[in-house]
Amino acid sequence: MRKGLLFILMLMLAGFLAACGSSNEGESSSDSTGSEEASDSKWSEIQEKGEIVVGTSGTLFPASYYPEDSDEMTGYDVEIMREVADRLGLELKFEEYGVDGLLSAINSGRIDAVINDMEVTKARQEQFTFSEPYKxxxxxxxxxxxxxxxxxxxxxxxxxxxxxxxxxxxxxxxxxxxxxxxxxxxxxxxxxxxxxxxxxxxxxxxxxxxxxxxxxxxxxxxxxxxxxxxxxPTNSAIVMPNDASQMKEEIDAVLQEMREDGTLTKLSEEFFGGKDASKKPEADIREIEGLEL
Known part of the structure; x- marks a missing residue:
């Protein structure tokens, strides 16, 4: 039984893992044909087994957490992923990792993707494929x-x-x-x-x-x-292996549907106290110069 996690806020949600090098992503050819084959292979593998395995922490309120006295994980990110998998016709399996282990689990092939309020940064984009932002x-x-x-x-x-x-x-x-x-x-x-x-x-x-x-x-x-x-200013997105362009295309199409039909807004308002985190904020936000992330 998971208890007392309702208001846990792990201040680790955007941790960059220096140990997660692209060398663990697999050996892909430098030519475009090899890249396309790798991309198609990942998506074909998911389709063949009919299941997508997604890593999340289960401790990050309100993105991925267990409500008090409940064994059922929920949260903005969790429910988005459930809807994405359902619209893709896939079974969904969550694997729980500490934040510092999520990206390395993609590199090792233990999971297919990560959703955990993961910020899109230039450094991470060199190693992983990101969906369009959902937050x-x-x-x-x-x-x-x-x-x-x-x-x-x-x-x-x-x-x-x-x-x-x-x-x-x-x-x-x-x-x-x-x-x-x-x-x-x-x-x-x-x-x-x-x-x-x-x-x-x-x-x-x-x-x-x-x-x-x-x-x-x-x-x-x-x-x-x-x-x-x-x-x-930050964007959060679903993280996938570096060679998963076909997977990205499929997930992006579903996220766009969810944006257009109001599903992202509805889920955001449910978990963020009536606020719509699926849309860019209108506030004047300072960019920090000279900081490479």
Missing amino acids: YSYSTMIVRESDLSGIEKLEDLEGKTHGGGATTVFSQIAEHFGAETKTYGNVTNDVYLRDVENGNTDFIINDYYLQSLALKALPNIEVQLHPDLKFH
Whole structure:
């Protein structure tokens, strides 16, 4: 029985895995014919077995998680993948991995794809194939209510302490502006928030939607979203092997159908408190220059 996971927010959702090199993707020919054959082979394999195996964490609220007192995994990402598989006429099997193991599981061939609020980055695009985005967001920052942790702009992060995962995009952003990152194990979100409240850390960078939900779930902790800082626009997509262009084409077509018929909007509003994360935000969001992700 999975309990107490309803408000878990693992601050690791965009961790870049340096160990996941393209060498594990398989030996593909440099000519176009070889590439096309590899692509067709992956999709043909999935069709032949009639099943797609997808990796997810099961601990990332509200993308992939177990509601309290339930053994049935759900979440925005999980329900999107269920709908995609159904429309493709495939059985769906989820395999659960820690965030740091998801991309390596694709490389090893243990799974066919990953869906876990995985951010599309240039570095990852060199190693993997991504679907069209199903979620658009940006980064925000949780700070103390009393003084905004002394932060007015991103340049004020120098010398301050960030709470997060060691391998995340969010920690890279914090360290780019001169902050140190205090890392955690597998802890619930209230631990992160209370450390900001009591001064053990100064701020937490993470996804806007996830941080909004975390604060709503834990209203008694005296922290808040920074009112002025919106930065690093992000896209989340389904991750596939580097040679899976046919698979991408099939999945993209279904995602487009789901966008046009309102399914993505409906699922987003269900899991993100009435907000539509399937559409690009209209806010003025700062791009961070000089940071290679």
